[in-house]
Amino acid sequence: MKKIVIAGRNDSGKSTILGELYKGLKAKDIQPLAIGSGVQDEKPYLLKGIDATYLTIAIPAPGEDVVGDIERVTKNAVNQIKERNSLIQHARKALDELNKVRSVLDLGALSQKDIPREAALPDIALIEAVGINDGYKSTATRKLADILVTVVPAGIKNEIIMETGSILLDEADIIVVTKIDETPRDVVTTTLKLLKRIYSHKPIIPVVATQGVHMDLVLDELLKRFIDPLLLLDLQEKEEVNEA
Incomplete structure:
Protein backbone atom coordinates (compact mmCIF):
# COMPACT_ATOMS: atom_id res chain seq x y z
CA MET A 1 0.00 0.00 0.00
CA LYS A 2 1.45 3.35 -1.01
CA LYS A 3 1.99 5.83 1.79
CA ILE A 4 1.25 9.53 1.45
CA VAL A 5 2.91 11.30 4.36
CA ILE A 6 1.78 14.78 5.37
CA ALA A 7 4.64 16.34 7.28
CA GLY A 8 5.60 19.68 8.75
CA ARG A 9 5.43 21.81 11.84
CA ASN A 10 2.78 21.03 14.43
CA ASP A 11 1.12 24.43 13.87
CA SER A 12 0.87 24.10 10.10
CA GLY A 13 -2.58 22.51 9.78
CA LYS A 14 -1.53 19.00 8.77
CA SER A 15 -4.61 17.26 10.18
CA THR A 16 -6.89 19.58 8.21
CA ILE A 17 -4.94 18.80 5.05
CA LEU A 18 -5.27 15.09 5.81
CA GLY A 19 -9.03 15.40 6.30
CA GLU A 20 -9.50 17.29 3.05
CA LEU A 21 -7.37 14.82 1.09
CA TYR A 22 -9.30 11.93 2.63
CA LYS A 23 -12.59 13.39 1.43
CA GLY A 24 -11.16 14.25 -1.97
CA LEU A 25 -9.80 10.76 -2.54
CA LYS A 26 -13.07 9.19 -1.39
CA ALA A 27 -14.88 11.33 -3.95
CA LYS A 28 -12.60 9.76 -6.58
CA ASP A 29 -13.60 6.24 -5.45
CA ILE A 30 -10.24 5.74 -3.75
CA GLN A 31 -10.43 4.49 -0.16
CA PRO A 32 -7.66 5.88 2.07
CA LEU A 33 -6.60 4.59 5.46
CA ALA A 34 -5.97 7.62 7.69
CA ILE A 35 -3.18 7.29 10.24
CA GLY A 36 -2.36 9.82 12.91
CA SER A 37 0.83 9.58 14.91
CA GLY A 38 1.91 10.98 18.23
CA VAL A 39 0.06 11.60 21.48
CA GLN A 40 -3.44 12.51 20.37
CA ASP A 41 -6.85 10.89 20.11
CA GLU A 42 -9.12 10.12 17.18
CA LYS A 43 -11.68 12.86 17.80
CA PRO A 44 -10.08 15.62 15.68
CA TYR A 45 -9.93 13.25 12.72
CA LEU A 46 -13.50 12.04 13.16
CA LEU A 47 -14.65 15.67 13.21
CA LYS A 48 -13.00 16.08 9.82
CA GLY A 49 -15.28 13.43 8.34
CA ILE A 50 -12.97 10.43 8.43
CA ASP A 51 -14.78 7.10 8.83
CA ALA A 52 -13.77 5.37 12.07
CA THR A 53 -13.31 2.11 10.14
CA TYR A 54 -10.46 3.72 8.23
CA LEU A 55 -8.81 5.60 11.08
CA THR A 56 -6.03 4.52 13.39
CA ILE A 57 -3.47 6.27 15.59
CA ALA A 58 0.15 5.23 16.08
CA ILE A 59 1.28 5.97 19.63
CA PRO A 60 4.62 4.24 20.22
CA ALA A 61 5.93 3.49 23.67
CA PRO A 62 8.76 5.74 24.91
CA GLY A 63 11.98 4.98 23.09
CA GLU A 64 10.32 2.96 20.35
CA ASP A 65 10.55 3.76 16.66
CA VAL A 66 7.62 5.89 15.49
CA VAL A 67 7.98 4.89 11.85
CA GLY A 68 8.04 1.21 12.80
CA ASP A 69 4.91 1.74 14.87
CA ILE A 70 3.14 3.34 11.92
CA GLU A 71 4.03 0.30 9.80
CA ARG A 72 2.62 -1.94 12.54
CA VAL A 73 -0.68 -0.09 13.00
CA THR A 74 -1.16 0.08 9.23
CA LYS A 75 -1.00 -3.71 8.98
CA ASN A 76 -3.20 -4.11 12.06
CA ALA A 77 -5.84 -1.76 10.69
CA VAL A 78 -6.03 -3.63 7.37
CA ASN A 79 -6.21 -6.97 9.20
CA GLN A 80 -9.04 -5.68 11.39
CA ILE A 81 -11.03 -4.67 8.31
CA LYS A 82 -10.44 -8.12 6.81
CA GLU A 83 -11.53 -9.81 10.06
CA ARG A 84 -14.65 -7.65 10.25
CA ASN A 85 -15.51 -8.50 6.65
CA SER A 86 -15.04 -12.19 7.40
CA LEU A 87 -17.44 -11.95 10.36
CA ILE A 88 -20.00 -10.20 8.17
CA GLN A 89 -19.72 -12.94 5.55
CA HIS A 90 -20.20 -15.63 8.21
CA ALA A 91 -23.18 -13.75 9.65
CA ARG A 92 -24.85 -13.59 6.24
CA LYS A 93 -24.28 -17.30 5.63
CA ALA A 94 -25.59 -18.17 9.09
CA LEU A 95 -28.71 -16.08 8.52
CA ASP A 96 -29.25 -17.75 5.15
CA GLU A 97 -29.12 -21.16 6.84
CA LEU A 98 -31.48 -19.99 9.59
CA ASN A 99 -33.93 -18.67 7.02
CA LYS A 100 -33.96 -22.05 5.28
CA VAL A 101 -35.06 -23.63 8.55
CA ARG A 102 -37.61 -20.89 9.20
CA SER A 103 -39.01 -21.40 5.71
CA VAL A 104 -39.57 -25.10 6.36
CA LEU A 105 -41.33 -24.20 9.60
CA ASP A 123 -6.06 1.56 -1.44
CA ILE A 124 -3.54 3.94 0.14
CA ALA A 125 -2.39 5.19 3.54
CA LEU A 126 -2.67 8.87 4.46
CA ILE A 127 -0.29 9.53 7.34
CA GLU A 128 0.02 12.66 9.42
CA ALA A 129 3.59 12.76 10.65
CA VAL A 130 3.25 14.07 14.19
CA GLY A 131 5.98 13.27 16.66
CA ILE A 132 8.41 12.27 13.92
CA ASN A 133 9.61 15.66 12.81
CA ASP A 134 12.52 17.71 14.01
CA GLY A 135 11.36 20.84 12.23
CA ILE A 147 4.74 10.57 -1.66
CA LEU A 148 5.81 13.34 0.70
CA VAL A 149 3.50 16.32 1.15
CA THR A 150 5.27 18.97 3.21
CA VAL A 151 3.07 21.59 4.83
CA VAL A 152 4.43 25.08 5.46
CA PRO A 153 2.46 27.81 7.27
CA ALA A 154 2.51 31.06 5.29
CA GLY A 155 3.92 32.97 8.24
CA ILE A 156 6.98 30.76 8.64
CA LYS A 157 10.28 32.56 9.19
CA ASN A 158 12.43 32.79 6.07
CA GLU A 159 15.42 31.50 8.02
CA ILE A 160 13.65 28.18 8.58
CA ILE A 161 13.01 27.76 4.85
CA MET A 162 16.62 28.60 4.04
CA GLU A 163 18.10 26.43 6.78
CA THR A 164 20.39 23.68 5.50
CA GLY A 165 19.41 20.07 6.02
CA SER A 166 15.65 20.62 5.73
CA ILE A 167 15.03 17.23 4.15
CA LEU A 168 11.25 17.50 4.31
CA LEU A 169 11.43 20.60 2.12
CA ASP A 170 14.35 19.53 -0.06
CA GLU A 171 12.81 16.14 -0.84
CA ALA A 172 9.11 17.02 -0.76
CA ASP A 173 7.07 15.86 -3.71
CA ILE A 174 4.49 18.59 -3.07
CA ILE A 175 4.78 21.69 -0.89
CA VAL A 176 1.51 23.04 0.51
CA VAL A 177 1.43 26.54 1.99
CA THR A 178 -1.31 26.93 4.59
CA LYS A 179 -2.94 29.71 6.60
CA ILE A 180 -2.75 32.22 3.76
CA ASP A 181 -6.04 33.67 5.00
CA GLU A 182 -4.60 34.28 8.49
CA THR A 183 -1.32 35.84 7.37
CA PRO A 184 -0.66 39.36 6.05
CA ARG A 185 -0.62 39.40 2.26
CA ASP A 186 2.92 40.74 1.99
CA VAL A 187 4.20 37.94 4.24
CA VAL A 188 2.36 35.33 2.16
CA THR A 189 3.84 36.80 -1.03
CA THR A 190 7.36 36.76 0.42
CA THR A 191 7.03 33.15 1.59
CA LEU A 192 5.71 31.96 -1.77
CA LYS A 193 8.40 33.82 -3.72
CA LEU A 194 11.15 32.37 -1.55
CA MET A 215 -7.20 21.51 -2.18
CA ASP A 216 -8.32 20.17 -5.56
CA LEU A 217 -4.92 21.22 -6.92
CA VAL A 218 -3.15 19.25 -4.19
CA LEU A 219 -5.34 16.25 -4.97
CA ASP A 220 -4.55 16.50 -8.68
CA GLU A 221 -0.82 16.46 -7.92
CA LEU A 222 -1.26 13.35 -5.78
CA LEU A 223 -3.23 11.57 -8.47
CA LYS A 224 -0.49 12.27 -11.00
CA ARG A 225 2.00 10.51 -8.76
CA PHE A 226 0.34 7.31 -7.69
CA ILE A 227 -2.55 6.42 -9.96
CA ASP A 228 -2.15 4.13 -12.91
CA PRO A 229 -2.87 6.12 -16.12
CA LEU A 230 -5.68 3.74 -17.09
CA LEU A 231 -7.33 4.11 -13.69
CA LEU A 232 -6.98 7.88 -13.93
CA LEU A 233 -8.74 7.77 -17.30
CA ASP A 234 -11.51 5.67 -15.74
CA LEU A 235 -11.95 8.22 -12.94
CA GLN A 236 -12.17 11.04 -15.48
CA GLU A 237 -14.84 9.13 -17.41
CA LYS A 238 -16.84 8.64 -14.20
CA GLU A 239 -16.68 12.37 -13.50
CA GLU A 240 -17.88 13.17 -17.03
CA VAL A 241 -20.82 10.78 -16.61
CA ASN A 242 -21.72 12.37 -13.26
CA GLU A 243 -21.57 15.86 -14.76
CA ALA A 244 -23.71 14.89 -17.78
Missing part, protein backbone atom coordinates in the same frame (compact mmCIF):
# COMPACT_ATOMS: atom_id res chain seq x y z
CA ASP A 106 -43.38 -21.45 7.90
CA LEU A 107 -41.93 -18.85 10.24
CA GLY A 108 -40.96 -16.37 7.55
CA ALA A 109 -37.52 -15.06 6.66
CA LEU A 110 -35.44 -12.69 8.76
CA SER A 111 -34.04 -9.65 6.95
CA GLN A 112 -30.32 -9.16 6.40
CA LYS A 113 -30.66 -5.38 6.41
CA ASP A 114 -29.29 -5.13 9.95
CA ILE A 115 -26.06 -6.85 8.93
CA PRO A 116 -23.59 -4.17 7.79
CA ARG A 117 -21.96 -4.21 4.40
CA GLU A 118 -18.42 -5.37 4.01
CA ALA A 119 -15.89 -2.55 4.06
CA ALA A 120 -13.66 -1.95 1.07
CA LEU A 121 -9.99 -2.55 1.76
CA PRO A 122 -7.99 0.69 1.70
CA TYR A 136 11.81 19.91 8.57
CA LYS A 137 14.80 17.62 9.12
CA SER A 138 13.31 14.16 9.65
CA THR A 139 15.01 11.50 7.55
CA ALA A 140 12.61 8.92 9.02
CA THR A 141 9.60 10.70 7.57
CA ARG A 142 11.17 10.83 4.12
CA LYS A 143 11.94 7.11 4.25
CA LEU A 144 8.38 6.33 5.29
CA ALA A 145 6.76 8.26 2.44
CA ASP A 146 6.12 7.09 -1.09
CA LEU A 195 9.83 28.82 -1.83
CA LYS A 196 9.40 29.13 -5.59
CA ARG A 197 12.91 30.49 -5.97
CA ILE A 198 14.50 27.67 -3.97
CA TYR A 199 12.19 24.87 -5.13
CA SER A 200 11.30 26.00 -8.63
CA HIS A 201 10.94 22.39 -9.83
CA LYS A 202 8.33 21.45 -7.22
CA PRO A 203 4.57 22.12 -7.15
CA ILE A 204 4.01 24.78 -4.47
CA ILE A 205 0.33 25.21 -3.71
CA PRO A 206 -1.14 27.89 -1.40
CA VAL A 207 -4.38 26.71 0.21
CA VAL A 208 -7.07 27.67 2.69
CA ALA A 209 -7.53 24.10 3.88
CA THR A 210 -10.31 24.88 6.36
CA GLN A 211 -12.45 26.02 3.43
CA GLY A 212 -11.12 23.52 0.91
CA VAL A 213 -9.71 26.31 -1.27
CA HIS A 214 -7.18 24.96 -3.81
Whole structure:
Protein backbone atom coordinates (compact mmCIF):
# COMPACT_ATOMS: atom_id res chain seq x y z
CA MET A 1 0.00 0.00 0.00
CA LYS A 2 1.45 3.35 -1.01
CA LYS A 3 1.99 5.83 1.79
CA ILE A 4 1.25 9.53 1.45
CA VAL A 5 2.91 11.30 4.36
CA ILE A 6 1.78 14.78 5.37
CA ALA A 7 4.64 16.34 7.28
CA GLY A 8 5.60 19.68 8.75
CA ARG A 9 5.43 21.81 11.84
CA ASN A 10 2.78 21.03 14.43
CA ASP A 11 1.12 24.43 13.87
CA SER A 12 0.87 24.10 10.10
CA GLY A 13 -2.58 22.51 9.78
CA LYS A 14 -1.53 19.00 8.77
CA SER A 15 -4.61 17.26 10.18
CA THR A 16 -6.89 19.58 8.21
CA ILE A 17 -4.94 18.80 5.05
CA LEU A 18 -5.27 15.09 5.81
CA GLY A 19 -9.03 15.40 6.30
CA GLU A 20 -9.50 17.29 3.05
CA LEU A 21 -7.37 14.82 1.09
CA TYR A 22 -9.30 11.93 2.63
CA LYS A 23 -12.59 13.39 1.43
CA GLY A 24 -11.16 14.25 -1.97
CA LEU A 25 -9.80 10.76 -2.54
CA LYS A 26 -13.07 9.19 -1.39
CA ALA A 27 -14.88 11.33 -3.95
CA LYS A 28 -12.60 9.76 -6.58
CA ASP A 29 -13.60 6.24 -5.45
CA ILE A 30 -10.24 5.74 -3.75
CA GLN A 31 -10.43 4.49 -0.16
CA PRO A 32 -7.66 5.88 2.07
CA LEU A 33 -6.60 4.59 5.46
CA ALA A 34 -5.97 7.62 7.69
CA ILE A 35 -3.18 7.29 10.24
CA GLY A 36 -2.36 9.82 12.91
CA SER A 37 0.83 9.58 14.91
CA GLY A 38 1.91 10.98 18.23
CA VAL A 39 0.06 11.60 21.48
CA GLN A 40 -3.44 12.51 20.37
CA ASP A 41 -6.85 10.89 20.11
CA GLU A 42 -9.12 10.12 17.18
CA LYS A 43 -11.68 12.86 17.80
CA PRO A 44 -10.08 15.62 15.68
CA TYR A 45 -9.93 13.25 12.72
CA LEU A 46 -13.50 12.04 13.16
CA LEU A 47 -14.65 15.67 13.21
CA LYS A 48 -13.00 16.08 9.82
CA GLY A 49 -15.28 13.43 8.34
CA ILE A 50 -12.97 10.43 8.43
CA ASP A 51 -14.78 7.10 8.83
CA ALA A 52 -13.77 5.37 12.07
CA THR A 53 -13.31 2.11 10.14
CA TYR A 54 -10.46 3.72 8.23
CA LEU A 55 -8.81 5.60 11.08
CA THR A 56 -6.03 4.52 13.39
CA ILE A 57 -3.47 6.27 15.59
CA ALA A 58 0.15 5.23 16.08
CA ILE A 59 1.28 5.97 19.63
CA PRO A 60 4.62 4.24 20.22
CA ALA A 61 5.93 3.49 23.67
CA PRO A 62 8.76 5.74 24.91
CA GLY A 63 11.98 4.98 23.09
CA GLU A 64 10.32 2.96 20.35
CA ASP A 65 10.55 3.76 16.66
CA VAL A 66 7.62 5.89 15.49
CA VAL A 67 7.98 4.89 11.85
CA GLY A 68 8.04 1.21 12.80
CA ASP A 69 4.91 1.74 14.87
CA ILE A 70 3.14 3.34 11.92
CA GLU A 71 4.03 0.30 9.80
CA ARG A 72 2.62 -1.94 12.54
CA VAL A 73 -0.68 -0.09 13.00
CA THR A 74 -1.16 0.08 9.23
CA LYS A 75 -1.00 -3.71 8.98
CA ASN A 76 -3.20 -4.11 12.06
CA ALA A 77 -5.84 -1.76 10.69
CA VAL A 78 -6.03 -3.63 7.37
CA ASN A 79 -6.21 -6.97 9.20
CA GLN A 80 -9.04 -5.68 11.39
CA ILE A 81 -11.03 -4.67 8.31
CA LYS A 82 -10.44 -8.12 6.81
CA GLU A 83 -11.53 -9.81 10.06
CA ARG A 84 -14.65 -7.65 10.25
CA ASN A 85 -15.51 -8.50 6.65
CA SER A 86 -15.04 -12.19 7.40
CA LEU A 87 -17.44 -11.95 10.36
CA ILE A 88 -20.00 -10.20 8.17
CA GLN A 89 -19.72 -12.94 5.55
CA HIS A 90 -20.20 -15.63 8.21
CA ALA A 91 -23.18 -13.75 9.65
CA ARG A 92 -24.85 -13.59 6.24
CA LYS A 93 -24.28 -17.30 5.63
CA ALA A 94 -25.59 -18.17 9.09
CA LEU A 95 -28.71 -16.08 8.52
CA ASP A 96 -29.25 -17.75 5.15
CA GLU A 97 -29.12 -21.16 6.84
CA LEU A 98 -31.48 -19.99 9.59
CA ASN A 99 -33.93 -18.67 7.02
CA LYS A 100 -33.96 -22.05 5.28
CA VAL A 101 -35.06 -23.63 8.55
CA ARG A 102 -37.61 -20.89 9.20
CA SER A 103 -39.01 -21.40 5.71
CA VAL A 104 -39.57 -25.10 6.36
CA LEU A 105 -41.33 -24.20 9.60
CA ASP A 106 -43.38 -21.45 7.90
CA LEU A 107 -41.93 -18.85 10.24
CA GLY A 108 -40.96 -16.37 7.55
CA ALA A 109 -37.52 -15.06 6.66
CA LEU A 110 -35.44 -12.69 8.76
CA SER A 111 -34.04 -9.65 6.95
CA GLN A 112 -30.32 -9.16 6.40
CA LYS A 113 -30.66 -5.38 6.41
CA ASP A 114 -29.29 -5.13 9.95
CA ILE A 115 -26.06 -6.85 8.93
CA PRO A 116 -23.59 -4.17 7.79
CA ARG A 117 -21.96 -4.21 4.40
CA GLU A 118 -18.42 -5.37 4.01
CA ALA A 119 -15.89 -2.55 4.06
CA ALA A 120 -13.66 -1.95 1.07
CA LEU A 121 -9.99 -2.55 1.76
CA PRO A 122 -7.99 0.69 1.70
CA ASP A 123 -6.06 1.56 -1.44
CA ILE A 124 -3.54 3.94 0.14
CA ALA A 125 -2.39 5.19 3.54
CA LEU A 126 -2.67 8.87 4.46
CA ILE A 127 -0.29 9.53 7.34
CA GLU A 128 0.02 12.66 9.42
CA ALA A 129 3.59 12.76 10.65
CA VAL A 130 3.25 14.07 14.19
CA GLY A 131 5.98 13.27 16.66
CA ILE A 132 8.41 12.27 13.92
CA ASN A 133 9.61 15.66 12.81
CA ASP A 134 12.52 17.71 14.01
CA GLY A 135 11.36 20.84 12.23
CA TYR A 136 11.81 19.91 8.57
CA LYS A 137 14.80 17.62 9.12
CA SER A 138 13.31 14.16 9.65
CA THR A 139 15.01 11.50 7.55
CA ALA A 140 12.61 8.92 9.02
CA THR A 141 9.60 10.70 7.57
CA ARG A 142 11.17 10.83 4.12
CA LYS A 143 11.94 7.11 4.25
CA LEU A 144 8.38 6.33 5.29
CA ALA A 145 6.76 8.26 2.44
CA ASP A 146 6.12 7.09 -1.09
CA ILE A 147 4.74 10.57 -1.66
CA LEU A 148 5.81 13.34 0.70
CA VAL A 149 3.50 16.32 1.15
CA THR A 150 5.27 18.97 3.21
CA VAL A 151 3.07 21.59 4.83
CA VAL A 152 4.43 25.08 5.46
CA PRO A 153 2.46 27.81 7.27
CA ALA A 154 2.51 31.06 5.29
CA GLY A 155 3.92 32.97 8.24
CA ILE A 156 6.98 30.76 8.64
CA LYS A 157 10.28 32.56 9.19
CA ASN A 158 12.43 32.79 6.07
CA GLU A 159 15.42 31.50 8.02
CA ILE A 160 13.65 28.18 8.58
CA ILE A 161 13.01 27.76 4.85
CA MET A 162 16.62 28.60 4.04
CA GLU A 163 18.10 26.43 6.78
CA THR A 164 20.39 23.68 5.50
CA GLY A 165 19.41 20.07 6.02
CA SER A 166 15.65 20.62 5.73
CA ILE A 167 15.03 17.23 4.15
CA LEU A 168 11.25 17.50 4.31
CA LEU A 169 11.43 20.60 2.12
CA ASP A 170 14.35 19.53 -0.06
CA GLU A 171 12.81 16.14 -0.84
CA ALA A 172 9.11 17.02 -0.76
CA ASP A 173 7.07 15.86 -3.71
CA ILE A 174 4.49 18.59 -3.07
CA ILE A 175 4.78 21.69 -0.89
CA VAL A 176 1.51 23.04 0.51
CA VAL A 177 1.43 26.54 1.99
CA THR A 178 -1.31 26.93 4.59
CA LYS A 179 -2.94 29.71 6.60
CA ILE A 180 -2.75 32.22 3.76
CA ASP A 181 -6.04 33.67 5.00
CA GLU A 182 -4.60 34.28 8.49
CA THR A 183 -1.32 35.84 7.37
CA PRO A 184 -0.66 39.36 6.05
CA ARG A 185 -0.62 39.40 2.26
CA ASP A 186 2.92 40.74 1.99
CA VAL A 187 4.20 37.94 4.24
CA VAL A 188 2.36 35.33 2.16
CA THR A 189 3.84 36.80 -1.03
CA THR A 190 7.36 36.76 0.42
CA THR A 191 7.03 33.15 1.59
CA LEU A 192 5.71 31.96 -1.77
CA LYS A 193 8.40 33.82 -3.72
CA LEU A 194 11.15 32.37 -1.55
CA LEU A 195 9.83 28.82 -1.83
CA LYS A 196 9.40 29.13 -5.59
CA ARG A 197 12.91 30.49 -5.97
CA ILE A 198 14.50 27.67 -3.97
CA TYR A 199 12.19 24.87 -5.13
CA SER A 200 11.30 26.00 -8.63
CA HIS A 201 10.94 22.39 -9.83
CA LYS A 202 8.33 21.45 -7.22
CA PRO A 203 4.57 22.12 -7.15
CA ILE A 204 4.01 24.78 -4.47
CA ILE A 205 0.33 25.21 -3.71
CA PRO A 206 -1.14 27.89 -1.40
CA VAL A 207 -4.38 26.71 0.21
CA VAL A 208 -7.07 27.67 2.69
CA ALA A 209 -7.53 24.10 3.88
CA THR A 210 -10.31 24.88 6.36
CA GLN A 211 -12.45 26.02 3.43
CA GLY A 212 -11.12 23.52 0.91
CA VAL A 213 -9.71 26.31 -1.27
CA HIS A 214 -7.18 24.96 -3.81
CA MET A 215 -7.20 21.51 -2.18
CA ASP A 216 -8.32 20.17 -5.56
CA LEU A 217 -4.92 21.22 -6.92
CA VAL A 218 -3.15 19.25 -4.19
CA LEU A 219 -5.34 16.25 -4.97
CA ASP A 220 -4.55 16.50 -8.68
CA GLU A 221 -0.82 16.46 -7.92
CA LEU A 222 -1.26 13.35 -5.78
CA LEU A 223 -3.23 11.57 -8.47
CA LYS A 224 -0.49 12.27 -11.00
CA ARG A 225 2.00 10.51 -8.76
CA PHE A 226 0.34 7.31 -7.69
CA ILE A 227 -2.55 6.42 -9.96
CA ASP A 228 -2.15 4.13 -12.91
CA PRO A 229 -2.87 6.12 -16.12
CA LEU A 230 -5.68 3.74 -17.09
CA LEU A 231 -7.33 4.11 -13.69
CA LEU A 232 -6.98 7.88 -13.93
CA LEU A 233 -8.74 7.77 -17.30
CA ASP A 234 -11.51 5.67 -15.74
CA LEU A 235 -11.95 8.22 -12.94
CA GLN A 236 -12.17 11.04 -15.48
CA GLU A 237 -14.84 9.13 -17.41
CA LYS A 238 -16.84 8.64 -14.20
CA GLU A 239 -16.68 12.37 -13.50
CA GLU A 240 -17.88 13.17 -17.03
CA VAL A 241 -20.82 10.78 -16.61
CA ASN A 242 -21.72 12.37 -13.26
CA GLU A 243 -21.57 15.86 -14.76
CA ALA A 244 -23.71 14.89 -17.78
